[in-house]
Amino acid sequence: MPPLARVGAFWFVYMGALGIFFPFFGLYLRESAGLSGFEVGVVVSMLPLVGLAMQPLWGQLADRSGERARVLAGLVAAGGVAQLGLGIADGFPAILLATAIAAVFWTSVMPMSLSVSLAILRSEGIHAFGIARACGTVGYLVFVVAFPPLLAAAFGSAPPGKAPPGLVWMFPSVTGVALVAALLALRLPREGAVAIRARRGGLADLLRHPPMLRMLVYSFFAYFFVNGPIQLFPLFVQSLGGGIDDLSRMWIWMVALEVPLLVFSGRLLARLGSRSLLLFGAIAAGLRWSGSSFADDLAVATALGLLHGAVVTGLGIGASLYVEEAVPEPLRSTGQALLATVGIGAGGIASNLVAGWLFDHVGSRATYLACGIGALALGALTFAILPTPARPERTA
Numbered sequence: 213m214p215p216l217a218r219v220g221a222f223w224f225v226y227m228g229a230l231g232i233f234f235p236f237f238g239l240y241l242r243e244s245a246g247l248s249g250f251e252v253g254v255v256v257s258m259l260p261l262v263g264l265a266m267q268p269l270w271g272q273l274a275d276r277s278g279e280r281a282r283v284l285a286g287l288v289a290a291g292g293v294a295q296l297g298l299g300i301a302d303g304f305p306a307i308l309l310a311t312a313i314a315a316v317f318w319t320s321v322m323p324m325s326l327s328v329s330l331a332i333l334r335s336e337g338i339h340a341f342g343i344a345r346a347c348g349t350v351g352y353l354v355f356v357v358a359f360p361p362l363l364a365a366a367f368g369s370a371p372p373g374k375a376p377p378g379l380v381w382m383f384p385s386v387t388g389v390a391l392v393a394a395l396l397a398l399r400l401p402r403e404g405a406v407a408i409r410a411r412r413g414g415l416a417d418l419l420r421h422p423p424m425l426r427m428l429v430y431s432f433f434a435y436f437f438v439n440g441p442i443q444l445f446p447l448f449v450q451s452l453g454g455g456i457d458d459l460s461r462m463w464i465w466m467v468a469l470e471v472p473l474l475v476f477s478g479r480l481l482a483r484l485g486s487r488s489l490l491l492f493g494a495i496a497a498g499l500r501w502s503g504s505s506f507a508d509d510l511a512v513a514t515a516l517g518l519l520h521g522a523v524v525t526g527l528g529i530g531a532s533l534y535v536e537e538a539v540p541e542p543l544r545s546t547g548q549a550l551l552a553t554v555g556i557g558a559g560g561i562a563s564n565l566v567a568g569w570l571f572d573h574v575g576s577r578a579t580y581l582a583c584g585i586g587a588l589a590l591g592a593l594t595f596a597i598l599p600t601p602a603r604p605e606r607t608a
Contacts, residue, residue, distance in 0.1 A: 216340050218400055219329050223348030226288060226325065226393040229386045231355030233295070235463055236382055239446040239456065241307070244379050249447065251304050253568020256443045258311040260560035263319030264553050270320040271327075271549025278409040280331070280545055284324045285397035291318035292390025299383035319556070323548035326532045331406035331544060338478040345529065346474040349467050349521075356463045359385070360456050376456050408542045418547060423538040423601050427531065430490070430590070430597050431555030432562075434527050437587040438497050439560040440567025441504075441580055448576045454510050462514050470521030477529050486534035487598050493526015494591030502584025505577045531555065537601035 213221075241252045274283040294314035301310040333340040360376065367378030400406075418424055441448075449459050473480075480489060500519040507513045531551055539547035563583075570579040 213399075215332050215401055216336050216344060218396070219332055219344040220347035222393060222396040222400060223325070223329070223344050224351035225389060225396055226321065226351070227348035228351035228355040229292065229389040229393060231352035231463075232359050232382050232389065233386050235356050235459060236359070236379065236446065236456065238443055239450070239459070240379050240382065242447055242450075245302075245304075245307060247304055247307070249444075249572040250568045252444070252447070253440070253564045253571075255304075255308055255311050257561045257564040257568075258308055259315045259319050260439075260557040260564075262312050262315035264557040264561075266316050267320045267323060267549040267553045267557065268546065270324065271546040274324060274327070274545040275543055276409060278407045279402070280324065280328045280406050281397060281400040281402045284321070284328050284400070285394045287317045287321050287324060288390055288397055289394035290316075291321055292387045292394065294318065295383045295386045295390070299380050319552070320549065322556075323552040324545060327545040327548040328400065328406055330532070330536050331404070331408075331541075332401050338482060339475060340478070342475045342477040342529075345477070346471045349470045349474060349524075353464060353467045355389070357460055360460045363456075379456075418539060418543055418550070421538065423599050424535070424547065424550070426598050427534055427538065427601075428550065428554040430594070431531055431551055432559040433586070433590050434490075434494060434497075434531070435555045435559030436563045436566075437494075437501070437583045437590060438523065438527065438563070439556065440563035440565075441501050441583050443564055444567055444571055444576070444579070447571065448504070448580070449510070449513065451576050452507065452510050452513060458510055462510070462517055465514050466517040466520035468521065469518050470524050473521050473525040474529065477525055477533075480525075481533055486530050486537060486601060487594060489526050489530030490534065490598065491526070491591050491594040493523050493528070493530055494587050494594060496522035496526060498584045498586070498588030498591060500584070501580045501587060505579075505581035505584060534598070534601050 238252055238256065241247045241255055242249070247255065270283060270287065274280040277283070291314060294310075294317060297310035297313055298307065301307045329344055330341060333344060359382070363376050363378055363381065366381070367376065369376065446459055449455075449462065454462075477489075484492075496519045500516050500523065503516045504513055507516065532548060535547045535551050536544065567579055567583065570582065
């Protein structure tokens with residue numbers, strides 16, 4: 213099987229597992245587990261909080277060993293099995309602990325997947341990475357659409373605006389899909405650029421490299437304005453009178469623009485550069501969240517959800533491509549892990565806590581407006597914050 217097909221298959225299944233987990237986790241915590249908005253924010257913050265410590269460690273293990281594909285497979289498998297604990301946990305403290313255990317592995321899968329994919333597909337053409345990553349979006353869409361009807365068929369339909377019965381089965385479902393993804397990760401190529409080993413001392417050089425440091429600052433604020441609103445999105449949909457079926461349908465439109473943008477992300481990078489992609493993503497996030505603060509019905513919120521694809525491509529892929537251009541090849545996994553640690557990790561924690569508190573005390577509209585204005589301001593400052601990416605003279 214060609215490398216692109218192997219990488220694409222992995223992304224399809226891995227993000228299929230995310231399609232079961234992320235859209236419905238907040239709804240499960242609030243409606244099925246009975247947590248408050250602030251407690252929901254604390255629980256979802258546990259994922260990036262643990263990632264702060266674990267992502268650099270897993271990145272260093274992969275770079276120093278050169279076994280990036282095998283480390284990836286182990287992380288996916290362990291993270292999937294750890295999901296079973298979330299299905300058993302009862303009450304805020306137990307759910308918090310189970311989330312922390314899952315986060316030890318699960319939070320490092322995305323940055324490791326990016327570093328492995330970029331290394332394997334570097335010689336496969338300008339569109340190869342974008343196509344593989346788009347396969348992940350398609351997998352996410354398939355599973356996010358298929359899961360609610362399957363749940364309804366097994367346990368009955370949900371009352372309007374409420375969580376469906378049997379939603380706890382999302383966790384063993386994620387486990388099964390993740391184990392398939394782990395098997396596919398074991399089939400990924402393990403030679404060439406993906407097997408380069410890093411020497412000692414490279415991490416210190418990386419942390420002193422100005423483009424990397426500025427990217428970490430930018431990433432922190434990007435996820436500060438984006439992460440909380442997306443984690444609380446199920447509750448926002450509920451505040452507009454929607455339920456799990458509405459949420460599932462909205463995700464169809466949210467990823468509709470994402471697939472073509474990802475497929476052509478290589479060409480966009482060549483024509484615009486990674487900094488322009490980041491500006492594009494930040495402005496899209498600002499428009500979406502500030503616009504959502506004025507939405508009165510699900511139709512308007514759905515239309516604004518089209519900007520989700522621009523946010524993912526601009527901020528998510530743009531940041532990863534910027535780091536790929538700025539770090540030495542032997543430290544590609546560490547670089548992506550640092551990006552996730554500071555952005556999704558530190559920025560995500562702060563965002564989840566602040567957004568959860570705001571959601572409880574001032575409501576969804578004020579929360580979304582504040583995040584939208586912040587993202588617009590960040591977008592306007594993109595070129596002032598980020599220099600042109602360049603690797604340090606010393607190559608780890």
